[in-house]
Structures are given as structure tokens and as C-alpha cells.
Amino acid sequence: MGSGLMRLAAWQLVAGILAALAAWVLAGEAAGRSAAIGAFSVWLPNAAFAVYLAIRTRLGTPSAVGFLVGELFKIAAVVVLLFAFVRHAGVQSWPALIVGLVVTLQANIAVAGFLRKI
Numbered sequence: 001m002g003s004g005l006m007r008l009a010a011w012q013l014v015a016g017i018l019a020a021l022a023a024w025v026l027a028g029e030a031a032g033r034s035a036a037i038g039a040f041s042v043w044l045p046n047a048a049f050a051v052y053l054a055i056r057t058r059l060g061t062p063s064a065v066g067f068l069v070g071e072l073f074k075i076a077a078v079v080v081l082l083f084a085f086v087r088h089a090g091v092q093s094w095p096a097l098i099v100g101l102v103v104t105l106q107a108n109i110a111v112a113g114f115l116r117k118i
Contacts, residue, residue, distance in 0.1 A: 003054075005050035005053055005054060006050055006051075006054065007111075008050070008108045008111055008112060009043070009046055009047040009050045009108075011107055011108065011111040012042075012043050012046060012047075012104055012107045012108050012111075013043050013047070014107075015039075015103050015104055015106075015107030015110075015111075016035075016036070016038075016039025016040065016042070016043050016100060016103065016104040016107070017036075017039070018103075019035050019038075019039055019099060019100045019103040019104065020032050020033075020035040020036035020039055020100055022035075023035035023093070023096040023099060023100065027093065027096060030092035030093050030096075031092075031093040031095075031096035032096070033089075033092070034091045034092055034093040034094070034096040034097040034100065035093075035096040035097060035099055035100030035103075036100060037082075037085045037086075037089060037091060037097055037100065038082075038096070038097040038098060038099070038100030038101035038102075038104070039100040039101065039103065039104040040081070040085075041078055041081040041082045041085060041101065042078055042101050042104045042105050043104050044077070044081065045073075045074040045075075045077035045078050045081065046074065046108070048074070048077070049070050049071070049073075049074045052070050053067070053070065082101075
């Protein structure tokens with residue numbers, strides 16, 4: 001289970017980088033930076049949660065409560081990161097931030113569906 005989650009997190013990072021690069025090329029540096037902020041704000045907590053779940057699985061102590069608590073912390077971390085980035089880095093393109101966030105969030109669904117077909 002752990003390696004599959006790590007692979008999904010890696011693909012999610014790739015999708016976030018591609019979204020930021022596309023925003024940079026199509027709308028300029030400010031949009032690229034904003035899309036990267038949105039992507040990173042989602043990817044970092046997801047990657048940390050994947051590591052947490054991999055460790056719990058290897059230790060043989062996975063539980064529903066542990067999963068729900070981890071998911072709660074992940075959502076809180078996304079909100080905190082978004083707030084911190086917006087406050088300190090200054091987002092200059094809200095549409096680009098939302099695109100980076102959504103592309104990164106949806107990447108794991110698209111990749112999981114694609115990997116099942118292979």
C-alpha cells in the first residue's frame with residue numbers, strides 16, 4: 001500500500017509542476033508562481049500523509065481512527081499552507097492558484113484510474 005501511495009504523490013507532484021509551467025507559459029511569471037503555490041499547498045500535506053500511512057502500514061498498525069485523524073491534519077495543513085503563502089508570498093493570480101490546486105488534487109484520481117487500466 002505504501003509504495004502505491006508514494007507513486008500517486010509523485011504523479012501529483014508532476015501534475016502540479018506541469019500546471020505551474022503551463023500557467024507560466026500561457027499567462028506569465030506571476031501566474032506560474034501562483035499555480036505553483038496552489039499545487040505545493042496541496043501536494044506537501046498529501047505527500048506527508050502518504051508517508052504517514054506507509055509507516056503505519058509497515059508497522060502493522062493501520063486503523064480507521066488513525067486514517068481519519070491523518071486526513072483531518074492533512075486538510076488543516078492545506079488550509080494553513082494556503083493562508084501562509086497568500087499572506088507572505090502574495091498571490092497575484094487567483095485563477096492560476098485555483099488551477100494549480102485543482103490539477104494537483106485531481107491528478108491522483110486520474111493516475112489511479114489510468115494505472116488500473118494498465
